[in-house]
Amino acid sequence: MWVITKNALRERIRRKEFFIVVAVGILILLLCSSGTATITMNGEPITGFDHMIVVMHTIVAAVGCLLAAVLGIRTIPNEYERKDSHLIWVRGISQPVYHGGLTLANMLSAMLATGILYLALAVYVAANGRVDYLVRMLPAFLIVCIAVAAASLFTSVLSIVLPTALVGVLGILFALGGILHGILSLYKNIAGGVAGTLLKGLLFVLPDMNGIQQQARRLMAQEGVDMHLILTGLLAVYVLSLGILVFRRREA
Amino acid sequence: MKAFHILYGAAGVLLAAATVLTGDYGLSKTDMEIYDRAVGLENDMSENGFLDFSPSDYKIRFFNGDCDYVVADGEVTKEDAAFDTFVGTAYEIDGAYQVILPTYENFSELFSMLDSAQRISDGELQFGEADYSEDAHAATLWHEAFHAWQLTNWADEVTARGEAADISEEGGYEQIVVNEVDSDPEYVLSFSQEMELLQKAYESDDAEEKCRLIREALALSAEMEQGMSAQAAYAARYFETLEGSARYVEAQAYRLLAGEAAWSETYMGEFTYSNGAGKYYAMGMLKCLLLDQLAPDWKDDFTALADLDEFLQAAVEGR
Amino acid sequence: MIKINGLTKSYRNKRVVDGLSFEIEEGGLFALLGSNGAGKSTTIKMILGLVKKDAGEIVLPEGKKIGYSPETPHFPPFLTGEEVLRYYGELQGIAKKELKATCERLLEVVGLDSDGTKVRHYSKGMLQRLALAQALLGAPEILILDEPCAGLDAMGRLEMLELIRGFKEQGRTIIMNSHILSDIEKVCDGGIIMKTGKKVKAFKKSDLTEERTLEELFVQSVGGALGERGEAVCG
Incomplete structure (x- = not known):
């Protein structure tokens, strides 16, 4: 499986979308940290580190999750369209190993892109002299990777069996839903009735990607971390990974 | 391969167990602390307070979006939600007025969101920091409990006056x-x-x-x-x-x-x-x-x- | 021996392979012939397990490795020929210490250089050769070649056929699918002619003579005529 992953990873990081989204993300980070964006909190322009880091970390995680969803859409379908799958199947490589390797490549490339954004964040942290934050950025990044992995897994797993256009829509909705989990949860309480019930069901299956990234930021800030949220994210990743074992193609 | 499947399955079971064990079930510690802090003010508040008014006389229902955790007489019980609410209120349930409050987490998130929305409508990218504190929530509990006291004692008269003024x-x-x-x-x-x-x-x-x-x-x-x-x-x-x-x-x-x-x-x-x-x-x-x-x-x-x-x-x- | 019995496959209610039965003796080159849409590639894919059969039986000799060269090979364009072979070799479980030598040897066998040229710069002929090379990884006893000469010029086809002849002489069983009859006639030991998913004719090399060429046999079997250049023009 690692052989497949390595090859797929080399192909992933050559793709245009990868670099475009990373460039956009870095641009946003630069804008936020340069003070040119008129972002204010409670009426005061954000210049303070403690406010900016909240905003920037949220952006990094959101871009990472969306990128993960986008990168995962076409990887497996492309293999079958180009008939690369033929030379894999004939070698007796099982579908879970094949799809698993490709999915792992998707996840790693999404984490790599998020890692690049995190590096940009680290530069901002270092420029503000916050060594206390820097020291904890690696474990925080690993926590963010849980959310990124969930978004990547979702689209990768669905792409095994569903048409690409549908996977794209569902994948992006999944990532957006995870990012906006808190707002949706709030709306669930307001909505009530059928809408509220539907939202309740949706929120049960959607991993709270925003909550997970908040725990990462809290770890950096040495605030209390909610382990339950992190474990829920890991459980979501685990459940999604079972899709690789369950979903199979009938033909190469 | 079989060993891998067994290990993978075991990992899943462990993960699920850890997730369940770390979950916050029942009324959160924060909300319980808010209740205790609010009720703890009764002696100080009663010195210059309204006659016969104590929040602890009323059941306080913390609504978490799914159900109510009802605090009364030092005990917490889980009940079906009286109704979905995103703000505090006093409501008659089983013949007695009870206080219904969203949990602190839900209410503070709503507060931030509404605050941000209002500020964004001014045309700038603005965020409202969550300055709705736990103290503010405890104070809200007093507010709604006071309504429960008002309604317990004068609900019919207030309603009658409203009807007389043709406001139903x-x-x-x-x-x-x-x-x-x-x-x-x-x-x-x-x-x-x-x-x-x-x-x-x-x-x-x-x-x-x-x-x-x-x-x-x-x-x-x-x-x-x-x-x-x-x-x-x-x-x-x-x-x-x-x-x-x-x-x-x-x-x-x-x-x-x-x-x-x-x-x-x-x-x-x-x-x-x-x-x-x-x-x-x-x-x-x-x-x-x-x-x-x-x-x-x-x-x-x-x-x-x-x-x-x-x-x-x-x-x-x-x- | 490879046995195919009553093989059937339909796509959207259209029978593309219809009750196909034949046997392939060990060693030698067996040809699957037919016009476009006859069901040749689908038959090969069912033998390889790439496509699920609707009915029938496929019996393959136990313990024999199979190498497959697809009709339109696609390889990662950013890899060199050697890297492609290393990739597939690793997947097959070839030990790393012998992999490099194996890859260099196979490239030499098929007439490709180990000069670091990326696949994106390969010609059609080079791609076909690389496809053949990856099929030879692991020294398979059975080779399945799907249109190995497709898209090659005359010289390319001659070279390819020479390679294939060499593999046959090594004792491998080769199943080859092609619609270039003159190529097949040069190397095959027998085969079947298919039309609309059915076997319409089985033949052996000994059935073919100067007077009764494969093309004539083909035209007789599938219907049509010989074209001006003596090629089969099928109905």
Whole structure:
């Protein structure tokens, strides 16, 4: 499986979308940290580190999750369209190993892109002299990777069996839903009735990607971390990974 | 391969178990602490409090979006949600008025979101930091518990008066204010002046000056009432008395919890005109504070049918 | 021996392989012939397990490795020929210490250089050769070649056929699918002619003579005529 992953990873990081989204993300980070964006909190322009880091970390995680969803859409379908799958199947490589390797490549490339954004964040942290934050950025990044992995897994797993256009829509909705989990949860309480019930069901299956990234930021800030949220994210990743074992193609 | 499957399955089981074990079930520690802090104020609040009013006399239902955790007599029980709510309220359940509050987590998130939305509507990318504190939530508990006390004792009378004024629904009061009062520039001006006068009166250390300002404000209030319809006048009184007094109770609880500076910043800076019922909350609270200065025993005679202007009139007469 | 019995496959209610039965002896080159849409590639894919059969039986000799060269090979364009072979070799479980030598040898066998040229710069002929090379990884006893000469010029086809002949002489069983009859005639030991998913004719090399060429046999079997250049023009 690692052989497949390595090859797929080399192909992933050559793709245009990868670099475009990373460039956009870095641009946003630069804008936020340069003070040119008129972002204010409670009426005061954000210049303070403690406010900016909240905003920037949220952006990094959101871009990472969306990128993960986008990168995962076409990887497996492309293999079958180009008939690369033929030379894999004939070698007796099982579908879970094949799809698993490709999915792992998707996840790693999404984490790599998020890692690049995190590096940009680290530069901002270092420029503000916050060594206390820097020291904890690696474990925080690993926590963010849980959310990124969930978004990547979702689209990768669905792409095994569903048409690409549908996977794209569902994948992006999944990532957006995870990012906006808190707002949706709030709306669930307001909505009530059928809408509220539907939202309740949706929120049960959607991993709270925003909550997970908040725990990462809290770890950096040495605030209390909610382990339950992190474990829920890991459980979501685990459940999604079972899709690789369950979903199979009938033909190469 | 089989070994891999077994290990993978075991990992999943462990993960699921860890997730379940770390879950926060039941009423959260935060909400329980908020309840304890609120109820812990009863002795201090009762020194200058309303007769027979204690929040612990009422069941407090914390709604977490799925169900209610009901706190009463030191115990917490889980019940079906009375109804979905995103704000606090007092509601009759099984023949008794109970307080329904969203959990602190839900309410503070809503507070931030609404605050941000309002600021964004001003055209700038603005965020509202979650400055809805746990103390504020404990104070809200006092506010809603006070409503439960008002309704427990005078619900029928309040309803009857409302019907007499031809206002049948709760939402009707707000609608009357918005439709009739807020669109009248003369009313807006007069109300703002009344508020300014009363605020000056509250801040004044000169007793004579204080009374003079109050009399002037009361005269202005009477004049405004004459220019309003009976419905609007009743709606204004309704909000001032019921909500204004509840706001006063809330502010006093917050003062004890968060300190003088925080109380002043949160409550004493809101005396400006705003559309809707909110201005009457502030006006009513201000009148209650003035009554504290002039007639500390006013609460002994307070009911949900009281006219705060009459109380103030009685307080300044003969001075 | 490879046995195919009653093989059937339909796509959207259209029978593309219809009750196909034949046997392939060990060693030698067996040809699957037919016009476009006859069901040749689908038959090969069913033998390889790439496509699920609807009915029938496929019996493959136990313990024999199979190498497959697809009709339109696609390889990662950013890899060199050697890297492609290393990739597939690793997947097959070829030990790393012998992999490099194996890859260099196979490239030499098929006439490709180990000069670091990326696949994106390969010609059609080079791609076909690389496809053949990856099929030879692991020294398979059975080779399945799907249109190995497709898209090649005359010289390319001659070279490819020479390679294939060499593999046959090594004792491998080769199943080859092609619609270039003159190429097949040069190397095959027998085969079947298919039309609309059915076997219409089985033949052996000994059935073919100067007077009765494969093309004539083909045209007789599937219907049509010989074209001006003596090529089969099928109905």
